[in-house]
Amino acid sequence: MFKVNAKTFNPEILYVFDVTTSGSSIGSKHHHDFLEMSVIVEGEAFYTIENQLNHLEEKTILLFNPGVDHHEHSISGMESTQLHIGFRNVTLDCFPKNFFPIESPIIHLSEHNEDFFTICRKIMTERSANQPGHELMLKSLVTELIVLLLRDKYALTHQNTAVALSKEEQDKQQLVNDIIHYLEAHYPEDITLNSLAQNYFISPTNLSRVFKEETGDSPINHLIKIRLEQAKVLMETEKEITIKEISHLVGYEDALYFSKLFKKYYGQAPSAFLKKSS
Structure with a gap:
């Protein structure tokens, strides 16, 4: 496998x-x-x-x-x-x-x-x-x-080595995977580009560059997407919950700012989505 x-x-x-x-x-x-x-x-x-x-x-x-x-x-x-x-x-x-x-x-x-x-x-x-x-x-x-x-033994092949990553590329991939795992585990916390860079002993500029090369997105945009996806899950599974509570649970103290982000990414206000889910 x-x-x-x-x-x-x-x-x-x-x-x-x-x-x-x-x-x-x-x-x-x-x-x-x-x-x-x-x-x-x-x-x-x-x-x-x-x-x-x-x-x-x-x-x-x-x-x-x-x-x-x-x-x-x-x-x-x-x-x-x-x-x-x-x-x-x-x-x-x-x-x-x-x-x-x-x-x-x-x-x-x-x-x-x-x-x-x-x-x-x-x-x-x-x-x-x-x-x-x-x-x-x-x-x-x-x-x-x-x-x-x-x-499955035969669905994929180990012989396609022409596109395999170099050691340097694998290290970059591993770094980005570790950062993504950290963001998914700590998304409710106060996370900035500088704090991420300090955690992984890399400059903010290099961290942003490597992350974008691997994912096509910035670390902070990726964090926003994780938070908003979690917000959607809460709206779909927790019926007795308010927008303010959801905002705090996914890492935003300002519920109005959270609502603006949600509408920007999903095309509707979180209140409308919550009502539809209910």
């Missing part, structure tokens, strides 16, 4: 949806700047991947690294039920972020196959039920799918 840092393994789920198609259809050629998993749960479909046509049947997993061109089409008489998952913020030790070392995007599991597709059906059921907290449940189930891929 490929190594992952359990402290910082926290995939961001961008979308999860399932679709059933019947008859002739054709999609447009495209690629993503994130990871995508497409699972043929039932039926069959044609996928063109990097200009190569493939006829795929049920219980086939497609894992697309960022930048891999692909599109789907079907002909008359074809039917399929597919599950599509977009995600990012996944790092395997010694490899770039959001990259899986695979020889081909087309994967057939040699182990845990039944477990994998049982979870796929659980995801489809969870989406249909749309119960409170379903986003957390979906994230948990998608994380299970990723772990089963990592556990």
